[in-house]
Amino acid sequence: WSAEKVGYDCIVIGAGVQGSFTAYQLAKKKKATLLLEQFLLPHTRGSSHGQTRIIRKAYEEDFYTHMMEECYQLWAQLEREAGVKLYRQTGLLVMGPENSQDYQMMKNTLQRNQVPTVILKRDEFSSHIPNVILSDGDAAFVDTTAGVLYADRALRTVQFQKLGGVIKDGQKVTDIKPGPVVTVSTSGGVYRAKSVVITAGPWANRLLSAHSVVRINVCYWKEKQPGLYNVKRRFPCFLHTGSKEARDHIYGLPSNEYPGLIKICYHNGSETDPDKRDRQTDRSDIDILRRYITHCFPGLEPEPAVVESCLYTLTPDRHFVLDCHPTHSNIVIGAGFSGHGFKFGPLIGKLLCELSQGEVPSYDLSPFRIRRFQAKMKSAL
Numbered sequence: 001w002s003a004e005k006v007g008y009d010c011i012v013i014g015a016g017v018q019g020s021f022t023a024y025q026l027a028k029k030k031k032a033t034l035l036l037e038q039f040l041l042p043h044t045r046g047s048s049h050g051q052t053r054i055i056r057k058a059y060e061e062d063f064y065t066h067m068m069e070e071c072y073q074l075w076a077q078l079e080r081e082a083g084v085k086l087y088r089q090t091g092l093l094v095m096g097p098e099n100s101q102d103y104q105m106m107k108n109t110l111q112r113n114q115v116p117t118v119i120l121k122r123d124e125f126s127s128h129i130p131n132v133i134l135s136d137g138d139a140a141f142v143d144t145t146a147g148v149l150y151a152d153r154a155l156r157t158v159q160f161q162k163l164g165g166v167i168k169d170g171q172k173v174t175d176i177k178p179g180p181v182v183t184v185s186t187s188g189g190v191y192r193a194k195s196v197v198i199t200a201g202p203w204a205n206r207l208l209s210a211h212s213v214v215r216i217n218v219c220y221w222k223e224k225q226p227g228l229y230n231v232k233r234r235f236p237c238f239l240h241t242g243s244k245e246a247r248d249h250i251y252g253l254p255s256n257e258y259p260g261l262i263k264i265c266y267h268n269g270s271e272t273d274p275d276k277r278d279r280q281t282d283r284s285d286i287d288i289l290r291r292y293i294t295h296c297f298p299g300l301e302p303e304p305a306v307v308e309s310c311l312y313t314l315t316p317d318r319h320f321v322l323d324c325h326p327t328h329s330n331i332v333i334g335a336g337f338s339g340h341g342f343k344f345g346p347l348i349g350k351l352l353c354e355l356s357q358g359e360v361p362s363y364d365l366s367p368f369r370i371r372r373f374q375a376k377m378k379s380a381l
């Protein structure tokens with residue numbers, strides 16, 4: 001073990017999308033920053049791997065839609081800085097029972113916030129969105145600002161912006177000693193810093209008792225005729241709330257990263273241990289998707305061609321945790337992104353950076369307080 005005497009302004013634990021953006025924002029502020037990751041990078045064990053994610057303003061709650069305004073700007077800024085394309089606008093088709101609360105809330109939030117939205121009438125649906133069946137009783141609109149983020153590329157880009165921070169991978173944090181200077185021990189060394197940000201993704205459940213970790217089967221489905229649902233033919237991302245087949249959302253992205261295959265997933269899964277992910281072999285989500293695809297996507301073979309896996313860290317209310325530790329204010333926690341945190345990465349990074357520096361955060365973080373679960377932190381610290 002090598003005890004490193006040199007202190008850092010901040011140590012960030014976990015190099016998924018949230019930790020990587022936090023380290024990037026800290027380094028931009030010229031803070032001496034160390035980003036620690038337990039696995040060798042890149043890896044596919046957490047929540048941030050894979051080629052694509054949806055970015056959208058369509059949310060039930062105003063606060064997410066407001067935050068997304070700045071997120072789009074921050075993504076565009078990173079694209080300019082790095083000279084890479086990270087976002088492709090496709091629009092997001094939202095479908096759901098016309099009178100259901102989820103559907104109405106999403107539609108109303110967009111309209112209240114003047115987000116460009118197109119309401120699709122039933123009789124014109126199939127001319128706009130061919131090869132998708134709109135179920136009886138369902139209605140549809142399009143959030144035109146939405147699109148695809150190139151996730152793996154984004155992660156690489158933000159980790160390797162040459163801003164002066166240090167990344168040490170293959171170093172699992174095994175102990176955190178709180179204090180005015182926090183001491184962090186890993187499998188490879190001991191480091192000290194004025195503050196620490198913990199962005200451990202599914203492994204944060206060791207710290208937060210209210211969270212659960214579920215394995216998501218990331219399914220790709222084969223087009224019967226190549227190109228039917230392709231991004232080049234302007235097929236959008238979609239989100240189906242309250243479908244007949246499922247309790248949770250079903251969502252999808254146009255075929256793009258794997259030609260001829262479209263990604264359609266169920267927005268929930270079965271509980272697992274992040275260190276034994278693949279022991280979870282439940283495929284009931286795939287059964288739901290199979291029925292859904294048979295009913296709504298006649299141009300797809302109703303059997304997944306490729307199944308990858310990824311983890312969600314769910315909070316009871318599905319909102320994030322962005323807060324200081326209840327008793328150690330220089331230890332900040334970003335966790336519980338509940339399967340919808342990627343698009344917020346640049347802003348989460350900014351907010352966690354602000355909290356770690358004792359600054360007033362630029363948004364009202366009351367929906368994200370750790371205390372709302374009234375659950376005690378586990379005795380990890």
Ligand SMILES: Cc1cc2nc3c(=O)[nH]c(=O)nc-3n(C[C@H](O)[C@H](O)[C@H](O)COP(=O)(O)OP(=O)(O)OC[C@H]3O[C@@H](n4cnc5c(N)ncnc54)[C@H](O)[C@@H]3O)c2cc1C
Nearest residue numbers: 014016017018038046047048054173201310337341342343
């Ligand atoms: C299938 C799927 C689809 C999704 N779709 C969308 C979408 O369309 N839009 C969207 O916005 N979001 C989406 N999400 C959610 C989004 O990807 C996650 O919210 C986000 O990736 C969470 O990032 P994270 O940094 O918190 O976690 P992670 O990416 O898991 O990062 C945590 C990191 O911490 C490291 N770590 C943990 N413990 C330690 C330790 N002791 N020492 C050192 N390192 C440690 C881990 O190895 C890991 O690298 C999706 C997620 C999945 C799984």
